[in-house]
Structure formats: structure tokens, C-alpha cells
Amino acid sequence: MKILLLGSGGREHALAWKINQSVWTNPLYIAPGNAGTGLCGINVPIQVNDFEGISAFCKKEKIEMVIVGPEEPLVNGLYDFFKADPELADIYFIGPSKEGAQLEGSKAYAKAFMDRHNIPTAKYREFNASNFEEGVKYVAEHPLPIVLKADGLAAGKGVLICHSNVEAVSEFELMIQQSKFGEASKTVVVEEFLDGIELSVFALTDGKDYVILPEAKDYKRIGEGDTGLNTGGMGAVSPVPFATPGFMFKVEEKIIKPTINGLKQENIDYKGFVFFGLIKVGNEPYVIEYNCRMGDPETEVVIPRLENDLVGLFVATAKQELGEMKINIDRRPAATVMAVSGGYPGNYEKGFEIQGLKRAVPEGSMVFHAGTSNQGDAVLTNGGRVLCVTSYGASVHDAAQKSLDFMDRIFFEGMYYRSDIAYEFAPKF
Ligand code: AMP
Ligand code: GLY
Numbered sequence: 511m512k513i514l515l516l517g518s519g520g521r522e523h524a525l526a527w528k529i530n531q532s533v534w535t536n537p538l539y540i541a542p543g544n545a546g547t548g549l550c551g552i553n554v555p556i557q558v559n560d561f562e563g564i565s566a567f568c569k570k571e572k573i574e575m576v577i578v579g580p581e582e583p584l585v586n587g588l589y590d591f592f593k594a595d596p597e598l599a600d601i602y603f604i605g606p607s608k609e610g611a612q613l614e615g616s617k618a619y620a621k622a623f624m625d626r627h628n629i630p631t632a633k634y635r636e637f638n639a640s641n642f643e644e645g646v647k648y649v650a651e652h653p654l655p656i657v658l659k660a661d662g663l664a665a666g667k668g669v670l671i672c673h674s675n676v677e678a679v680s681e682f683e684l685m686i687q688q689s690k691f692g693e694a695s696k697t698v699v700v701e702e703f704l705d706g707i708e709l710s711v712f713a714l715t716d717g718k719d720y721v722i723l724p725e726a727k728d729y730k731r732i733g734e735g736d737t738g739l740n741t742g743g744m745g746a747v748s749p750v751p752f753a754t755p756g757f758m759f760k761v762e763e764k765i766i767k768p769t770i771n772g773l774k775q776e777n778i779d780y781k782g783f784v785f786f787g788l789i790k791v792g793n794e795p796y797v798i799e800y801n802c803r804m805g806d807p808e809t810e811v812v813i814p815r816l817e818n819d820l821v822g823l824f825v826a827t828a829k830q831e832l833g834e835m836k837i838n839i840d841r842r843p844a845a846t847v848m849a850v851s852g853g854y855p856g857n858y859e860k861g862f863e864i865q866g867l868k869r870a871v872p873e874g875s876m877v878f879h880a881g882t883s884n885q886g887d888a889v890l891t892n893g894g895r896v897l898c899v900t901s902y903g904a905s906v907h908d909a910a911q912k913s914l915d916f917m918d919r920i921f922f923e924g925m926y927y928r929s930d931i932a933y934e935f936a937p938k939f
Pocket of ligand 1 (some may be wrong): 708
């Protein structure tokens, strides 16, 4: 089967690595990909939002399956674009419709969806220019802390947690009146703060049935001990030690099932991943956010723990036969550590040569590229998050130590990584 995977991050390298192992794959193209995906298939220089370019490539190469890594093309309606073209409509497409992608593309849409289907989430109100004055009053009197969320996609920056009402009112005004996050903050969701621990749960759905993939926890802050600025993710572990079978049963009954049933009831076309960003408060799960794709860097620990043929699962998804599939999980815990460019998540330079990639990677570890590019024989840094090392281990903490061992042998100028991934799961003596 001729497959096209869209994206260029660590998530896409992990997906490409897995897709490349499938008996179905012949060949795999990645657009635009990175230096790592180029080891698993053929990179093609087409950007993920270039719908015309993607269409022309699919027609020319007679692509049979398209898998979308990032959210943006989905929120922009790539699925609907394919369905509207008779020459593309029959291609197996992994990713939801524009409507389904609203679960990620609009926080207000997601909150209203959860309300309609009784899915546990923080209490909220939605405001825009039309009820702005009411919003100011609401925010001024809201118990602390207050969570303000730009409705639309804001590159992971649209959520503010305010610890004073004065600060919250001022941010609220900036978001709605001064378009602090552009169009994305014309509507603002104001939420109660939930105090708990976060985890990521992933399902693959064919719109009728679903399978649950291994859960994961990511480390979003730049600094050790979860301090400093938010990033795209500095590491991840799977499984999540506090996600006990009893807790995961609640997640499935109270969150996953009602979500998939809700999509079905509302006739929303959804054949793809659902990423549930959850928070465990006491022993109860609540949804913090939905994403319409896999997580990054969660994919880099989830996919190595999946024993199934991934393309086989995608074929079942496209044919609505997921109900017949059973997920097999590698019992070994996994952890990934992300190396980033100096200065990230602020300004950083690119184009430094990465050394140490030709070394043999020890059994049980693997390198996934994120922001990398090829220049002749050399691999150069080409983004904020550059590459990660994933390892299996006896525990997630042990797996993280193994990843660090190999990371120590890789070098590029300005390289930084957290050496405390999985710290809270370290053995206690
Ligand atoms: P989001 O972009 O919705 O994932 O929000 C970014 C981060 O803000 C989350 O990962 C949480 O750490 C935090 N957050 C969002 N909503 C809440 C909430 N209602 N209560 C507590 N923390 C939240
Ligand atoms: N690691 C969080 C995300 O992919 O959104």
C-alpha cells in the first residue's frame, strides 16, 4: 500500500518508524518529514497546509492511505477537501473531518460537546465581544486561581492560569479586546481550576468503535522539577504509574465511551486519533482538553509499546472494522528524553551539526528526530525540539536513565535536555 504521512516532528518519526515495519507498507512517503523520517521512507518537500500540493502528489503517486500527524491541516479541513474530490475521496484517510477537529480547534466547541454528553470537565463560561462586560464582572468575582483559554489554536500558548482577579481581568481584556492571541482569543473560555495530576490517554476510533492505546505522561516545562516556561514537551513516560486499572476503567466509562458515542450521535465523521488530555483529581478523571491527533512527545513512548501492525489498525479504522481488533501492548515501560536548541522555548539558532548519530544505538533504545535536516552527510538542527531518545526499562525511571545514557553521547552546540524525566517515579529508599 502506498502511504503518505504528513508532518515533520518526533511524533512523525515514531509513526514512520512503526509504519515502515508494517507488512502493508510499500512505500512510505513523508511530507515534509525530517532527517529521521528519511531513514524510514521517502521525504517529499510538501508542507502540511499545502492542500493543492498534497492533492497533486496523491494523484500522481496513486497514494492509497494518508495519515495526518499534526492538528493544523485537520482543523483547516484537509479531510473534507479529500472527500470533496472524486479522485481523492476513496483514499484511506486517518484524521477527523473539520467538524471533528473542532474538538481541538475550538475550546468552546469542546466544552459544549462535553456538556451535551455529560463528560466530566471543569465548569466554564464562554465570552466574546458581545458579552464582554458580563465577562469582566464574572472574572472579577471568580474564585482563584482562574483559568483563561483562548478559544482557537494558539500554538500551545493560549492558556493562562491567573492567581489574582486583577491580573485575570487585565488578561481577559487583552485577549478579547486587543486580540492577544489573534483571532484565537476573540472568544475566551473561563474555567475553574482543577487541582490534580495530568496524563494523556489515546484512542483510535473508526467513528463506531475504538481501541485504547497505552497512556502516557509528558513533561511540559523547560526546567528540571517542572519549573520555567511551557514547551511542546521535554520528555514522556508510558505507562503512567498512577493510572491504575481501576482509574483507567473510569476513564473509559466516563470519558472515552461518551466521547465516541457523542461523535456518532452527532454524525461527526471521525476516523483517527483522539487525544484525551486528562487530570486526575482525587481518584476521578476530568478532561482538560481534547486533541484530534497523537501527542508529541507522547507518541515516542506510546508507539514503541504498541505491538500491533499500525497500518493494519489504520486499514481497520478506514473500513470501520476496529471492533474486531485487539490491542497488544509491550509490557516494558518506556521513557523518552527530548534534546532542544539553546534558548528554546524562546529564540534559538538552527543549523548546528549534530554529532554522535552514527554511533550504534544500544539494544532497547532508539533515537527519534524532531527538528533536524540533512545537509549532505551531516544532520543539522532545524527546530526548537531537535531529537529525543526513547528507551525501554524495568520501570519508567530506569527507562529514562537509559535514554540519558545514550543522550550523553549526542552533541550539538547549545544542546539542552532535562535529566530528571520520571523523577517523581524514582525508587524511594
Ligand atoms: P490546554 O492547552 O488546554 O492543555 O492547557 C494547558 C495546560 O494548562 C494544561 O496542560 C494544564 O496544565 C493547564 N490547565 C488547563 N486547564 C486547566 C484547569 N481547568 N485546571 C487546571 N489546570 C489547567
Ligand atoms: N505533548 C502534548 C501535545 O502533544 O499536545
